[in-house]
Amino acid sequence: MKNLLVAQSGGPTAAINATVAGVITAALTSRKVDGIWGAVNGIKGVLEERFVDLKEKISGTGDLDLLCQTPAAALGSCRFKLNNIEEDSSQYEEIIRIFRKHEIAYFIYAGGNDSMDTVDKLSAYCKDHDINDIKVMGAPKTIDNDLVGTDHCPGFGSAAKYIGTTFAELERDCHVYDTKAVTIVEVMGRNAGWLTAASALSRNNGGHGPNLIYLCEPAFSVESFLADVKHELEQYDSVLVAISEGIKDKDGIYISEQVQSKAVDNFGHSYIAGSARVLEDAVRREIGCKVRSIELNLMQRCASHVASAVDIHESKMLGMTACQYALEGNSGLMAAVERTCNEPYQVHFTAIPVSEVSNKEKKVPESFINQAGNDVTEEMMEYLRPLVQGETPVIYENGIPKYIYLY
Amino acid sequence: MKNLLVAQSGGPTAAINATVAGVITAALTSRKVDGIWGAVNGIKGVLEERFVDLKEKISGTGDLDLLCQTPAAALGSCRFKLNNIEEDSSQYEEIIRIFRKHEIAYFIYAGGNDSMDTVDKLSAYCKDHDINDIKVMGAPKTIDNDLVGTDHCPGFGSAAKYIGTTFAELERDCHVYDTKAVTIVEVMGRNAGWLTAASALSRNNGGHGPNLIYLCEPAFSVESFLADVKHELEQYDSVLVAISEGIKDKDGIYISEQVQSKAVDNFGHSYIAGSARVLEDAVRREIGCKVRSIELNLMQRCASHVASAVDIHESKMLGMTACQYALEGNSGLMAAVERTCNEPYQVHFTAIPVSEVSNKEKKVPESFINQAGNDVTEEMMEYLRPLVQGETPVIYENGIPKYIYLY
Numbered sequence: 001m002k003n004l005l006v007a008q009s010g011g012p013t014a015a016i017n018a019t020v021a022g023v024i025t026a027a028l029t030s031r032k033v034d035g036i037w038g039a040v041n042g043i044k045g046v047l048e049e050r051f052v053d054l055k056e057k058i059s060g061t062g063d064l065d066l067l068c069q070t071p072a073a074a075l076g077s078c079r080f081k082l083n084n085i086e087e088d089s090s091q092y093e094e095i096i097r098i099f100r101k102h103e104i105a106y107f108i109y110a111g112g113n114d115s116m117d118t119v120d121k122l123s124a125y126c127k128d129h130d131i132n133d134i135k136v137m138g139a140p141k142t143i144d145n146d147l148v149g150t151d152h153c154p155g156f157g158s159a160a161k162y163i164g165t166t167f168a169e170l171e172r173d174c175h176v177y178d179t180k181a182v183t184i185v186e187v188m189g190r191n192a193g194w195l196t197a198a199s200a201l202s203r204n205n206g207g208h209g210p211n212l213i214y215l216c217e218p219a220f221s222v223e224s225f226l227a228d229v230k231h232e233l234e235q236y237d238s239v240l241v242a243i244s245e246g247i248k249d250k251d252g253i254y255i256s257e258q259v260q261s262k263a264v265d266n267f268g269h270s271y272i273a274g275s276a277r278v279l280e281d282a283v284r285r286e287i288g289c290k291v292r293s294i295e296l297n298l299m300q301r302c303a304s305h306v307a308s309a310v311d312i313h314e315s316k317m318l319g320m321t322a323c324q325y326a327l328e329g330n331s332g333l334m335a336a337v338e339r340t341c342n343e344p345y346q347v348h349f350t351a352i353p354v355s356e357v358s359n360k361e362k363k364v365p366e367s368f369i370n371q372a373g374n375d376v377t378e379e380m381m382e383y384l385r386p387l388v389q390g391e392t393p394v395i396y397e398n399g400i401p402k403y404i405y406l407y
Numbered sequence: 408m409k410n411l412l413v414a415q416s417g418g419p420t421a422a423i424n425a426t427v428a429g430v431i432t433a434a435l436t437s438r439k440v441d442g443i444w445g446a447v448n449g450i451k452g453v454l455e456e457r458f459v460d461l462k463e464k465i466s467g468t469g470d471l472d473l474l475c476q477t478p479a480a481a482l483g484s485c486r487f488k489l490n491n492i493e494e495d496s497s498q499y500e501e502i503i504r505i506f507r508k509h510e511i512a513y514f515i516y517a518g519g520n521d522s523m524d525t526v527d528k529l530s531a532y533c534k535d536h537d538i539n540d541i542k543v544m545g546a547p548k549t550i551d552n553d554l555v556g557t558d559h560c561p562g563f564g565s566a567a568k569y570i571g572t573t574f575a576e577l578e579r580d581c582h583v584y585d586t587k588a589v590t591i592v593e594v595m596g597r598n599a600g601w602l603t604a605a606s607a608l609s610r611n612n613g614g615h616g617p618n619l620i621y622l623c624e625p626a627f628s629v630e631s632f633l634a635d636v637k638h639e640l641e642q643y644d645s646v647l648v649a650i651s652e653g654i655k656d657k658d659g660i661y662i663s664e665q666v667q668s669k670a671v672d673n674f675g676h677s678y679i680a681g682s683a684r685v686l687e688d689a690v691r692r693e694i695g696c697k698v699r700s701i702e703l704n705l706m707q708r709c710a711s712h713v714a715s716a717v718d719i720h721e722s723k724m725l726g727m728t729a730c731q732y733a734l735e736g737n738s739g740l741m742a743a744v745e746r747t748c749n750e751p752y753q754v755h756f757t758a759i760p761v762s763e764v765s766n767k768e769k770k771v772p773e774s775f776i777n778q779a780g781n782d783v784t785e786e787m788m789e790y791l792r793p794l795v796q797g798e799t800p801v802i803y804e805n806g807i808p809k810y811i812y813l814y
Contacts, residue, residue, distance in 0.1 A: 012580045041585050072579040079584070164807050165712050172479040172810065173419045173709040177486070178448050183705075204805035206812075297701045298590075302580040305572050305713055308806065388806035398611035399715065399795035400571050403579065405613075 002105040003035035009042035009111035012072035013155025014304040015315035016141045019110045021067045022319025042078035070403040071304035092125040106326040112142035116358040123332030138334035139322040145194035148362045149352045150336035157311030157387035162303040164201025174238040181290040182239045186276035190246035193364045199242035211239045216246035218373040309390025321349040345386035409512040414446035416518035419479035420562025421711040422722035423548045426517045428474045429726025449485035473811040478711035481813045499532040513733040519549035523765040530739030545741035546729040550708045552601035555769045556759045557743035564718025564794035569710040571608025581645040588697040589646045593683035597653035606649035623651035625780040716797025728756040752793035
């Protein structure tokens with residue numbers, strides 16, 4: 001008896017369930033796998049033995065399709081780092097005991113940086129202890145697109161499509177009045193500006209898109225920002241700005257931190273303002289025109305109703321890749337996508353040592369950002385465009401998308 | 408020579424361009440109309456004679472479909488009230504002079520309360536001055552759904568579908584962790600809670616939806632809210648709350664105003680917090696668990712990529728109705744939709760005196776809100792459900808929806 005266990009970790013995305021669908025698909029078509037199990041709430045759920053039988057849950061025709069269009073993590077998630085093995089190996093022993101008890105031979109973990117740390121540590125533990133009957137594989141996931149070793153991450157393309165579409169809509173919305181107004185939209189990304197760059201996709205069909213785009217990689221200057229906005233206001237009535245939540249000044253201090261520490265409400269509590277909110281106040285103070293700040297907030301990571309078909313397809317393929325590599329006896333790897341051509345867009349699926357991935361961050365390269373630091377370059381657009389292609393045939397019922405519930 | 412002029416006013420919606428498409432369609436198929444013109448930026452653009460030739464702009468196959476899926480007001484908008492005629496009739500004289508100059512016999516104005524005020528005043532002026540060769544008609548539009556005299560307003564159904572879909576996604580997103588957390592989502596609506604009620608549509612297919620829903624009609628008590636949240640937290644890890652931006656206490660003071668007057672940032676400027684933000688702080692202070700506030704902001708009114716097919720269809724039909732009534736010699740009316748049956752959903756299109764509509768507000772009736780004031784009733788659901796049915800076949804190009812540009 002050899003069972004497979006899959007689990008999800010980290011922040012939700014619109015595509016992580018497609019990865020689970022890929023794992024299930026590959027497992028269902030292999031003679032090496034008997035039971036297919038899901039752990040609820042990631043590695044935390046493994047330690048608590050909270051398992052669901054995925055063969056039972058995903059049984060009807062179309063269940064896999066429904067799983068692919070269900071947002072967030074259908075198996076739940078966790079933010080849980082395994083202890084350092086040198087300090088405390090008890091969690092590792094417990095996990096192996098549980099795996100043995102349930103005859104789990106393959107464990108696939110879909111997630112971001114922290115989750116790859118878990119895959120790294122757990123596979124290293126197995127290797128060090130000559131545990132050869134348990135294979136541990138990672139599958140990438142993060143809307144932030146900041147994992148190294150893979151051209152891009154599942155979940156990013158769908159978030160980018162949501163952001164591109166939303167900026168296209170916001171541009172039209174803000175354009176209707178002929179009075180001067182500034183709209184500042186904050187996009188997720190503390191340390192990498194990939195998602196904010198995706199706002200430029202709103203220009204794909206000739207739309208004006210954002211007037212200004214600030215990623216978090218270059219040092220951000222409020223003075224330059226205000227000068228840029230004033231310059232745009234000379235030409236346009238409506239100025240639309242995209243900024244990363246993680247914009248920082250030249251000393252590396254988050255713009256959002258520059259106000260929140262001192263502002264208080266009438267109960268004496270600090271206000272934790274986002275960076276867009278801080279800039280909104282700066283525009284109101286220094287320019288004085290109508291100004292509004294918007295946060296795309298959680299919507300940008302779970303908008304499966306406008307998922308990218310390329311993203312959902314690749315997410316599924318990466319789940320299958322992770323599963324296949326495990327079935328072929330590999331451990332300690334992360335499935336990855338390698339791009340071989342932008343146009344026509346071509347990729348192949350592979351796997352790389354997870355030790356090269358965990359606890360690292362892929363930032364936006366300089367050549368993807370214009371010299372003024374207030375827009376992206378054509379190189380960035382060539383990178384982004386293929387990732388948002390195609391629409392998924394979302395199944396609606398009663399006017400609302402239909403989901404599958406695994407627990 | 409008899410020309411028709413159409414213009415848009417008030418806040419953008421996902422459906423107001425479908426109304427213009429309806430006007431164009433009806434005008435194109437009538438022998439009574441020669442030129443079809445659009446005024447840019449509403450009545451303001453009329454006074455400035457900023458016109459576009461819609462026969463020229465909407466010429467290719469599929470242009471009308473593109474117009475229907477373009478969000479916001481393709482002809483631009485304005486927030487402009489005509490002067491009171493008793494005080495100053497010069498604007499009216501000027502409009503009539505311009506209409507005569509351009510041989511405009513039919514003027515269709517799509518918009519909300521303020522726009523219907525314009526239709527009312529202008530048609531009354533014509534009547535009082537025996538100007539019988541110019542017909543002025545209104546077409547309803549507002550995501551707020553607060554116009555009287557029509558069962559519902561074009562734009563509302565699409566906003567409701569976006570809100571229902573988004574709450575379904577947010578519920579899945581917030582559900583993934585097994586730690587206690589509260590998410591408070593602020594929905595547009597200063598005086599009417601229709602849009603906030605639409606969050607309940609996220610339950611259409613068995614989803615849990617928001618735990619609590621507070622419209623702006625009943626008096627809001629922060630104490631009761633905190634008690635409700637605590638009660639939900641006893642049963643669930645994740646508590647999702649929908650609130651109207653316009654929730655007010657028993658004295659009619661906006662909850663959002665209770666903080667903004669005193670809170671200042673380190674520059675001494677007031678913070679204008681939304682009501683969700685105020686409640687976020689209250690939960691942090693009084694309950695102490697993880698809490699987040701989200702504003703659906705402009706996205707809820709311009710999300711044409713997830714428009715309701717029923718809404719877009721009806722918006723077009725109301726544009727046609729307004730046009731037909733004008734061609735048949737009527738003036739001073741607003742096209743309206745009358746619902747004759749919930750299931751199967753049946754409506755008919757009519758027109759009512761615009762004087763009955765302008766400067767009035769349709770609030771949510773008591774029977775649509777539960778007794779505790781923290782959810783909606785089945786009566787509300789029966790009202791809402793038909794309005795979000797069906798998906799529009801959005802035309803994408805390069806991964807992003809395609810729009811038409813009229814100016």
